[in-house]
Amino acid sequence: MNLGDKVWVWNAWATKEKQIECGEIVGYTPGEEGVKVRLDGRDRPYNFFSCECFPTREALCEHYRKVFE
Numbered sequence: 001m002n003l004g005d006k007v008w009v010w011n012a013w014a015t016k017e018k019q020i021e022c023g024e025i026v027g028y029t030p031g032e033e034g035v036k037v038r039l040d041g042r043d044r045p046y047n048f049f050s051c052e053c054f055p056t057r058e059a060l061c062e063h064y065r066k067v068f069e
């Protein structure tokens with residue numbers, strides 16, 4: 001993943017109506033396997049682990065389908 005890439009995440013802090021969100025990678029978390037993602041419609045970036053970020057909504061949904069089966 002590179003700066004400026006569009007990613008999809010499951011945002012546990014979001015309202016229940018919209019927990020799957022899209023955003024742009026704007027930085028990296030120093031010393032961790034993390035990225036800073038500015039979610040669409042939000043002012044500040046949020047920290048996510050890089051393994052929680054997916055290039056498409058379909059990839060994110062498929063990952064969590066496998067987790068919960």
